[in-house]
Amino acid sequence: MNNRLKNNLFKYWAIACTLFGIIMLGVFLVNIFVDGFGRLDWVFIKYLPSRKAENAGIYTAVMGTLWILGLTAIIAIPVGVAAGIYLEEYGKKSRFANILEINITNLAGIPSIIYGILGLEVFVRTAGLGSSLISGALTLSLLILPVIIVATREAIKAVPKTIREASYALGASKWQTISEQILPAAGGGIVTGVILALSRAVGETAPLIVVGALTYVPFVPQTPMDQYSVLPMQIFNWISRPEKEFAVNAAAAIIVLLIITFVMNGTAIFLRNRWQKKVKW
């Protein structure tokens, strides 16, 4: 077999693999849109869930998702970014930091339901927070912290050493160098990582089932201590019902969920590109 043939074979194999992923995704999207698009209207979004499929809406689930998203962001962003800064800038040389580093990488690979069990034991039972929004948000925060920490570290690592040296040489302290130079320059990467992590949290179901998100919530949560449902829970519930009408509802809800994650990922890409234009070496 000559080299050119091998070259072409590999190229077509790679194209086939890429197409496989894209086509599967395309089939799924078409399927969902055919099933659910007709059901999707403003009323569907504004209505409360109901026993009757034609009256059921996703209002409480959307509000629950927004609550969870907001609370998770408030908890996970400061903790994750600060931990990333510590590991990259301060704790670099210690053995303790090494152990932490290995464990954080491992944490990112743990099945999400394990986080649910942890959340159930720690937040729901031990801390006595019950099946509340705050329990769910804390659990999801644990889940996405490794992603935020790793993204923060990578973004900081990408800042050229020369910028750091320039700042130190002008007499800046470590904190001034981090806050005035490193973080602004790394901001694009950090923001991108944070948004991608949050969009993962939005789609999570398993850990929330364990910490007690409800499947039927006829009210909108008012405080972080309230019970709640989220979109993936609502979808999960509808799909497991025998009536065909609920499957249509589920498809429509999936479209809404897809739009939310699509917008979030789009924002991440947009911010990254804008930042790259601003900060160039």
Add this chain to the structure above:
Amino acid sequence: MSYKLTTDNINVWYGNYHALKDITLKIRPNTVTAFIGPSGCGKSTFLRLINRMNDYIDGFRMEGQVLIDEKNIYSKRVRVEELRKEVGMVFQKPNPFPKTIFDNVVYGLTIRGVTDKRVLAESCESSLRQAALWDEVKDDLKKSALALSGGQQQRLCIARTLAVKPTVILMDEPASALDPISTAKIEELISELKQNYTIIIVTHNMQQAARISDRTAFFYLGELIEFDSTVNIFTAPKEERTQSYITGRFG
């Protein structure tokens, strides 16, 4: 006449590697001193010792004393931030911050809490004038420093260093990444700055050392081989190794 900088039996290790061996030298104020020598001879290490930039390197260990104005800069009482106000540094590759020209020049002031707009504007102008950059950028102070050419960026980095009002300026091959015209401008600038500052410059370019420096130190394998007036080093070196190096027999 007193000395601006004195070092006494400096030894430096990076881990097990003995990077500098028994370096003792004295530098007078308002002079330009050039450090020459082949790559890896320790001249940059020695330069970075003077504003303690080696402190960040893993495994760095040092013995001996570095005195500036007769004060030991490695004493526990010295705050590194204060030392670096006294001893500025310009790097090999121009490294402006991804900020405006103005913000770059006054960075050393703003991090020390200067907020008065008039003070900052005055400092910005006088520093840029000293660095011979003012006329080229005076209308573009709000533009990104990254839009400047390499030579302009390097003069901006010099202006940024001057704004802090140091007394010593360290330069680590400041012109090695620049074209000949920009290099000539930087060299001219160094000769002017000499009136107000003590300048120490590491260079690979021996003609440059000969053109701009008053005294030249030749480093080889972590040792200071010879330190004398530039004229003597280049016309009548006492050491054979200096002679071989400057005539291009190795290096």
